[in-house]
Amino acid sequence: MNTTKKHTKPAAAPRGGNPDRRQVKKKKESTLDPKLFVKKAQPSGQEGFRTEKSFDGLGLSSKLLQNILAKGYQTLTNIQEQSILPLLDGRDMMAISKTGSGKTAAFLIPIIEHALKDPRNFTALVVTPTRELALQIEEEFKSLTFGMQLYSATFIGGTNINSDHTKLERKLQVIVGTPGRLLDLSDRKVLDLRKVNTLVLDEFDRMLDMGFVLDVNKLVNRIGKREQTLLFSATLEPAQKKLIDGLLTNPIEVKVTSGSSTNENIEQQTIRVPEGQDKFEVLADLFRNPELEKVILFTETKRLADRLAKKLIQSGISAGQIHGDKSQNFRNRMIDEFKNGTIRVLVATDVAARGIDVADVSHVINYQLPMTMDAYIHRIGRTGRAGKVGHAITFVN
Template identity: 40%
Template sequence: MNFKKLGISDNIYNVLMKNGINEPTPVQEQSIGLIMNGSDVIAQAATGTGKTLAFLLPIFEQISPNNNFVQGLIISPTRELAIQITEEANKLSQGKDINILAAYGGKDVSSQIKKLKGSIHLVIATPGRLIDHLMRKTVDLSKLNTLVLDEADEMLFMGFKNDIETIMKFMPKKRQMLCFSATMDSQVKKLAYRYMNDPCVVTIQKEEKLTLDNIKQEVVETTDRHKQDTLCSVLNEDNPFMAIIFCRTKVRVDKLEEGLHQRGYNCAKLHSDIQQSKRERIMKSFRNSDIQYLIATDVAARGLDVSGVTHIYNYDIPETVESYVHRIGRTGRAGEEGYTCLFIDPKNQKMLEEIEKTIKMRISKRQLNQ
């Protein structure tokens, strides 16, 4: 199967070739035709399997540049993910003259509003900033054709449910809706069905397994008091090219970043209290490999695609198995090998057992060189 057989036009096909994207991934192969036919789609596939292009390509094909109204809307749970989708969309716009507005917090509202006075065809937004625009009447969704919820499990279930309900009131009843996510439990599906019209379900099971197969997973037993010292011992042994270290809270991120900085590690922190412009600078530096260690909350685990991340360190055990899978999915991408290390103290044993049960494997214990 190639992109032309899926109905992708020559101009956009040429942009894909120029960017080294020659063949559709399974989620693209199964979703694009359904979306082009106008079906509502729920698509579940592991992180790093090409979900972003699976919805962007058909949206680009369906948008008419001659119609000066918002035809496509993509909502993402985090600014970082919105930026990442916008970057992909901007690449595709070389093949079709489509005006894109990225609407997320931290950007100057007035300049966004000014840009909106021109014709905007596609909006990529976080819920809060989009609602702000809708209330100001600076975004009109009344003629919208296609709505995408990216990371739909988080959008529908983890704190954005009310926002989504508010946004839905501003768009036509008759529109196409697409939900894309790495995980999709039955409760989330139930919520999605409320808004969707007889959706087609695309599930790429094997990809999730393949992603985990590329990742070597280990556990280090420690105590909270000695955790920072233990982490440093591991970092000194591994000396990874690029790594993300995940903490449970913003306070824990701040404390760890301060501790590692004092010990001379090349690190930076990322969480939602950091000013947006600074977050963008940090991510740019990290992508350019100028920062070795990114210390982050789970906000960074959602959909961030940074090539070159070789190691993931779970300084704090995540609160859910899904979070664990999302976190470790930052490495071992595109067939590369990855490594993850989980630091646990005795009280985390139950959560570790739950993780092992879900991923159907025992995570081996790592012994440190003393």
């Protein structure tokens, strides 16, 4: 592992005013061309998703390799093949790869190897934009480190901060969290960010936008010098290049996808609601098709998410909802019920677009148009994962 300390240059916050004010003034109507949401799937299958390279050839520790194989990972995915060895060498990295392509394991496997070499003095901080994504990253870490005496914890809003104090009494090799809670713990002097060796910004395009960049800048300043910085996402915003350059030193750039295209494994179509016809009736009629087995239904507003979930249940379709006004316990329960099939439809705002990693989501339905193409890419990326074919349906006016 490269032990040379570096990265004294923090990410600079863009000018332009209060990020919360910008969110309030968000456009009510999407200006995206509906033609963007129509595309035939060109499935590559597992063959295009995974390479022929085995994990055996990476020189990993025997216990980590055993845990990888126990998870059913036989060969590397494309992003893993291009990322793991440079990260093991201690390089900085910006990596772009579509959702469901194995990005989390691509950065966790090298982190685990580094932690094993010096567990007392190694700390990786993984920062995410959503609570759900943070929880899933820690779940992946725990499965990969089973029986290895490496420890992690997740720090997110909506949970009891006093219990966070207890978690931090133990030496943690991996800390996962959302920016607000991490800064709160740092302000309380219970989380010492100066001890962080490796910084990961997952879904970095979201982390560096106006809603998060001020908090990310504070975190970077408090960490100061560090050995390695990793930026991972499915999309890339060209306007963020200056911010990215300020975070990375002599980085490796990995682009398995262009960062602006949708997953080729997703069949994309639109539905126009005839004038005078009830939009919900059109939606409910879709669920007569048993192929809509496990569906995420996206809306732009929390109020509509609640209303649609209630109407679906009244129509005999099992449904639940998650959005920012729901408690973390409620959100966790809804995702668990969606995973185990208790509910067929999960109605969500964009809080879930980057936070849900559920196997075999058959369809994503956009009941309302997303405001940006990046939002669309992340929404529909909940289906068609791990080389499987998925379906995306978008309602348009």
